[in-house]
Amino acid sequence: MPVYKAPVEDVMFLLNDVFPIERYNNLPGFADATSDTVEAILAEGAKLCEEVFAPLNLSGDQEGCTRNPDGSVTTPKGFKEAYEAYAAGGWMGLAAPDEFGGQGLPSVLNTIMQEFVSSSNLALGMYPGLTQGAIAALIVHGTEEQKKTYLPKMIEGTWTGTMNLTEPHCGTDLGLLKTKAVPNGDGSYAISGTKIFISAGEHDMAENIVHLVLARIEGAPAGTKGISLFVVPKVLVNQDGSLGERNGVSCGSLEHKMGIHGNATCVMNYDGARGWLVGEANRGLNAMFVMMNEARLAVGVQGLAQSEVAYQNAVAYAKDRLQGRSLTGAKFPDKPADPIIVHPDVRRTLMSIKAFNEAGRAFIVWTGLNNDIAHRSSDEAQRQVAEDYMGLMTPVAKGVLTDLGFDNAVKAQQMFGGHGYIEEWGMSQFVRDARIAMIYEGANGIQAMDLVGRKLGKDGGRAVMTFFNEVGAFCQENAGDESLKPYIAPLQQGLGHLQQATMWFMQNAMAKPDNAGAGATDYMHLFGLVVLGYMWARMAKAAQAKKAQGNGVAEKMDAKLLTGRFFMERLMPETATRLALITTGADTTMAMPVEAF
Amino acid sequence: MPVYKAPVEDVMFLLNDVFPIERYNNLPGFADATSDTVEAILAEGAKLCEEVFAPLNLSGDQEGCTRNPDGSVTTPKGFKEAYEAYAAGGWMGLAAPDEFGGQGLPSVLNTIMQEFVSSSNLALGMYPGLTQGAIAALIVHGTEEQKKTYLPKMIEGTWTGTMNLTEPHCGTDLGLLKTKAVPNGDGSYAISGTKIFISAGEHDMAENIVHLVLARIEGAPAGTKGISLFVVPKVLVNQDGSLGERNGVSCGSLEHKMGIHGNATCVMNYDGARGWLVGEANRGLNAMFVMMNEARLAVGVQGLAQSEVAYQNAVAYAKDRLQGRSLTGAKFPDKPADPIIVHPDVRRTLMSIKAFNEAGRAFIVWTGLNNDIAHRSSDEAQRQVAEDYMGLMTPVAKGVLTDLGFDNAVKAQQMFGGHGYIEEWGMSQFVRDARIAMIYEGANGIQAMDLVGRKLGKDGGRAVMTFFNEVGAFCQENAGDESLKPYIAPLQQGLGHLQQATMWFMQNAMAKPDNAGAGATDYMHLFGLVVLGYMWARMAKAAQAKKAQGNGVAEKMDAKLLTGRFFMERLMPETATRLALITTGADTTMAMPVEAF
Incomplete structure (x- = not known):
């Protein structure tokens, strides 16, 4: 287990x-x-x-x-x-x-x-x-x-919620969606259509399920500007809050998925189900985006989470499994073989997952704090900075943490050799479960396009400039600290690559948007490395300070500092390649005739 | 389907x-x-x-x-x-x-x-x-x-074969194996023990199954020098070649695996089964290596194969799935949306798989030809070159083609969005099936160690020097051809990185073998990129020549040349990062105390 x-x-x-x-x-x-x-x-x-x-x-x-x-x-x-x-x-x-x-x-x-x-x-x-x-x-x-009807029940957990966006013919391109909403004349609407990939769409855990559903009000404009959001409870709620009759929504089937088998991924059939408009008519995407941004951040966290649990299990196995001898001579001559954690390739793998996990955790905590500021601060300027930050970092957190989280689950599985392929060991599940995080809430290619196509240029690049300035200032402030040099110097180099890539987009993507599209995924990962590198630089500074205070934390802080150095030596250098790939542009990517693929 | x-x-x-x-x-x-x-x-x-x-x-x-x-x-x-x-x-x-x-x-x-x-x-x-x-x-x-007893039946397919190496406590480290062989006094041995992960160990396709089994003859030395190879038929064969009684070997259970569900992966129980020595006593690993090297090459091919079939399906989907509009304006204004192959990130993904597949195929064909020379040439010098080549390239083909083959299956799955996660579409299976190829026949970390620890230094580095000379000479011979410049220049740079990395190992890994271990996987991938880049340079040269001949192949050859340019622009630049990682050495990798993981 x-x-x-x-x-x-x-x-x-x-x-x-x-x-x-x-x-x-x-x-x-x-x-x-x-x-x-x-x-x-x-x-x-x-x-x-x-x-x-x-x-x-x-x-x-x-x-x-x-x-x-x-x-x-x-x-x-x-x-x-x-x-x-x-x-x-x-x-x-x-x-x-x-x-x-x-x-x-x-x-x-x-x-x-x-x-x-x-x-x-x-x-x-x-x-x-x-x-x-x-x-x-x-x-x-x-x-x-x-709010009065649904929130208390949902917050106490008696009722659960879902989000219903996808239809068989439309995922990313929500403008194509067909689910219909016809006014009933009493303020409610009759919702009809089929939604797919609805996580937790039907289950036995709660008394009611509150579906938030995107649909098109009869006569609404085509495309994304004609989409509205509705709340559609599985069981209708009486005036007094008690449960009434069953609504016209049901689970038509469950999907057979690669992973997350314990979650019910449903095809949901809406057959004149009663629903009520949430937010303004035809502004449903706007309303759904609140949910989607929360969800995207949460999915980024899932990527980290799978990497963490896969890592913990790989470490346990690597300490336990006896196979071969250390290159520098037997470490446990009394045992039939050394534990595989003595082997450099095993250690390199574990260290690279660990270096990601700790920085990824810092990233989500830092993002979580910004989320609080964005929602709770009474200082408008502070709130704006935090909102900018959230807009910029949401696609990075979702795309980078899930891509690397999956890669790490695969790497951790690899430590088990053949046992990693056997379901009873659980490593296959981490890989299969982690895989979905790269897909749902906007496939990672979409996250990259969101970052490059929308977030970079927003408000004249205000958010990205603020971030560059923050990281640049941190580097400058700490440039004189010799003990931080192994962190600051690579971070500065990575930041330089990111700034060059950003500049390259400004010069080459306006006239030729394909240049942005072809480089978007590399840019997102370059961005992610700089963010994670910045997290490491901040953690290193805090660790140095904490170590200086004594209190018996030296060993823990040394481990932290070493892991950060590993990150800088073994993960950060990829920024150079990412920059090189981005600046090749879109020509060879776009030139192939479709029939030659 | x-x-x-x-x-x-x-x-x-x-x-x-x-x-x-x-x-x-x-x-x-x-x-x-x-x-x-x-x-x-x-x-x-x-x-x-x-x-x-x-x-x-x-x-x-x-x-x-x-x-x-x-x-x-x-x-x-x-x-x-x-x-x-x-x-x-x-x-x-x-x-x-x-x-x-x-x-x-x-x-x-x-x-x-x-x-x-x-x-x-x-x-x-x-x-x-x-x-x-x-x-x-x-x-x-x-x-x-x-040979007379088994080969004709196996070649006609009436009987199948297996290889039995792994035991619960030993995979890579075969020196630990415990399966016993006790002489029966009639030239046969009684084989007893448990083998796991035996592919095709038991099934209903053939009249007999010929197990090749590693075991230790009673009293043999400990470690790898006391291992012998035995042939153990499932059904004993009579003198006249007819089938006799059932031997003492049986399938104890089937493993529940992440993929390759259609193959029976068996726990095999040997309970005094009659077996006969193959090759010399205590030289079983030597005999098994013939099989293993064939198998490693075949597994490399499997990596390519999954990448190819996943690619074909991703292309079909990308041409069919309508979602969003091209960044440069609608390409199919009469349709509700453009097929997703218009999107640069989708094309970039498909192109990178295609660029790998075609070079990977060249690599296996080239390797296959060398395999023939090594086994069939009557010219000793030619045979030696081919044998050197096979020794050097087997771990590269196995490790690199399976790592990248898996990555490509994942990328191809990603093109399907949520549908890629649903089993009925088949993309999940390609990923799950491809995963095993990174593990079996020696996990890829072992391939990397085989390359760096054994193959590089063998015979004074003869094989690797021959390869470097061949690629270097090819670059030089074609340096004057302007039309080949986009291929030769990046290849030369990649070769330079590989030579620097090799030199770095020579200078830094003798005294400190961990430096080789910590860089082995990066080295294997750096090596693989140079091999694939070399394949592209040779294909580009052939394509230019073929195009010049006319015969209506211009479009096909243009596609080939373009795909090769994509490889050079988008995959080859990684060699710089791999070199940077290798030359950081093992210090941060090895310094972490075990309890701090």
Whole structure:
């Protein structure tokens, strides 16, 4: 059975030393989030994930979900009870407003908890995860009545939520969607159409399921400007809040997927189901984007989470599996062979995953804090900086953390040799589960286009310039610190490559947009490396400071500093190649006649 | 249902124009292999793969193999008949000696056929694939009687073969193996022990299964020097060649694997089974290596094969799926959206797979020809060069083609968006099947160590120096050809990086072997890029020449030349990063205390 231990200590280093959470105590909800309280909360969350969620991961994969003849869906054994434990612990509303039953704590804590949940059981974690996305959309765009009707039940976990975008002929290109909404005359609409790939679309965990559905009001303009968002409960809600009759929505079938078998991925049939408009008519994409941005960040976290749990298991195996001898002579001559962690290629692999995980975690914590500022700060200027940051970093977090998270799961699986290919060891599941994160909530190619095509040029490049200035200033401020040189110098070089790539787009992509398209994925990864490198530089600085204080943390901080050096030596150099690829432009990419492929 | 068309035309370009097969007609078996004959043979092979093997791929994955209560194993519906069609077509013995019923044709044709077979149905192709490996080992190391007993039946396909190396506690480190062989006093041995991960270990396709088994003769020295190879038939063979009683070997269980579900991966229990020594006592690894080297090359081919079939399906989808509009304006304004092949990121992805596939195919053809020279040439000097080449390139072909083959299957799957994650589309299977090729026949980290630790320094570096000289000479000879500049210049740069890396190992790895271990995987990939780049340079030269001849091939040759330029611009630049990583050395990789992982 795979192992999992939530990295609470690593998170506390980030929240105490790298991005001290106490600096944010002027934000609503942060006053209660002292370091001690946060640690206690996370310890509770870790316990739930380690003891309840993780033990159901492999069995949930093997059992999968079942659609019964009546259209109901049974989730794997133990999932319902685990979900109830999650709900009972108040985790659904950890960062939700008090007025609807939430705890109002910083949303960064929820982001951190999402990592633990996704590491321990991604398929199970998606049920509350999607609910949180739906909650976020209703908070921003719902009417007061909708909020009152749905939010308390969703926050207490009695009802869950979903997002319904995709149709058989349209995924990325939502302008093509056909699901129809016809006014019933009573303020509600009759929703008809078929949605596919609806995660948690039907299941046995909750009394009701609140579907947020994109549809086109009869007579609305074609394309994306004619799409509206509706709330469509599985069971209609009476005036007094009690459950009424079943609505005209049902699960037509379950998809057979490569992974996340424990999550019910449904084809949902809407057959004149009653729904109510959320936000303005024809502005549905706008409303859905609130949910989608939350979800994209959460998916980035899933990528990191799979990398982390795969790493932990690969380390355990590498310490245990005896095979061959160290190149520098037997390390355990009394044993029949050395543990494989003595082999440089094994170590290199483990170190590169570790170096990614710790920087990725810093990235999501830093992003989570910015998310809180963007939503909670009363200082408009500060809020704008944070919003800019979120816009810029959401595609980077989603695209880079999931691409590398998957690669790392594959690398970790490789450490097991043939055993990695056998399902009972659990490594195959991490790979199969991690694979979806590169696809859903906008395939990573779309994230790259979002970054390059939309986010870079937005507001005259304000967001990206702010980021470049921040990293540049950090490098300059610390240039004199000899002990930080192994971090600052490579970061500066990487930043230089990123700036050159950005400049190249400015000079070459305006007249010829294909140049942006052909370089977008490389640019996203170049960007990601600079972000992760910046995270390492900040962690190194904090680690040096912490080490200087003594307190017996020298060994831990040395490990941190060493891992950061490994990142700079072994992962950061890729920025040069990425720049080289970007600046080749689109010519050879676009020249091939379609029939010659 | 996924599509597959065997790339016969591309192969014929290689055999007619790049590595003209007619130049080899002094080798045994090549006189009959005229271009026309070869094309006719491959067209037959293509037909079998496209029409019989491919249609069973998805169903075989979904059905898998079943172990029955009596220990027999049932393969998926249709597999037995497809295998019989393969055997009846004479494919098993395509390159095997006439005296045992083979066709004696060049083994490069078998290598090419392995690509088609592995693309169309990897799990099914493994049954004959392993048999061919066992045939190769028996030809080299079997006694005359063993050859007479087993080879004709195996070559006609009535019996299949397996290789039994791995035990629960030993995979890479075969020195640890425990399976025992006790002399029976009649020339046979009683073999006892448990072998795991035995592909095609038990099935319903053949009358008998010929297991080649590594075991330790009672009293043999510990470690790898006490291992012997035995032939252990599932059913004992009578003096007259008829089948006798069942031997003491059986399938204890089937593994639940991530992929290749149609292949029976068995735990094999040997319970005093009668076996006969193959080759010398205690020299079993030597004998097994014949089989293993064949198998490693075949596994490299599997990596390419999965990349090819995944590519073909991604292209078909990208031409068909309508989503979004071209960045340069609608290409199909009459349709609701453009096919996604208009998008630069999609094209970049498809081009990079195509650029790999065509070079990978050249690599295996070139290697296949060298394999023929090594085995068939009467010129000792020529044979030695080819043997050197095979020793050097086997780990590169296995490691690089399978790593990149898997990556490409993942990229191709990504083109499908959410549909790529749904099993019915078949893309998940290509990824899951491709994954094993990175693991079996020596995990790719082992291939890298074999290359760096054994092959580089062998015979004073003779093989690697010959290769460097060959590529260097090719560059020099063609330096004056302006039309080849886009290929030669990047290749020269890549070769320079590879030579620098090699030099760095010579200077830094003797005293500190960890420096070799920590850089081995990067070195293997750097090596692979130079090999593939060299293949492209040779193909470009041949394409220019062919284009100059006219004959209406200009469009095809232009596509070839463009794909090669893409390779040079978009894949080759990675050599710089690989060199940078190698020369960082092992310090940060090895410094972490084990408990800090």
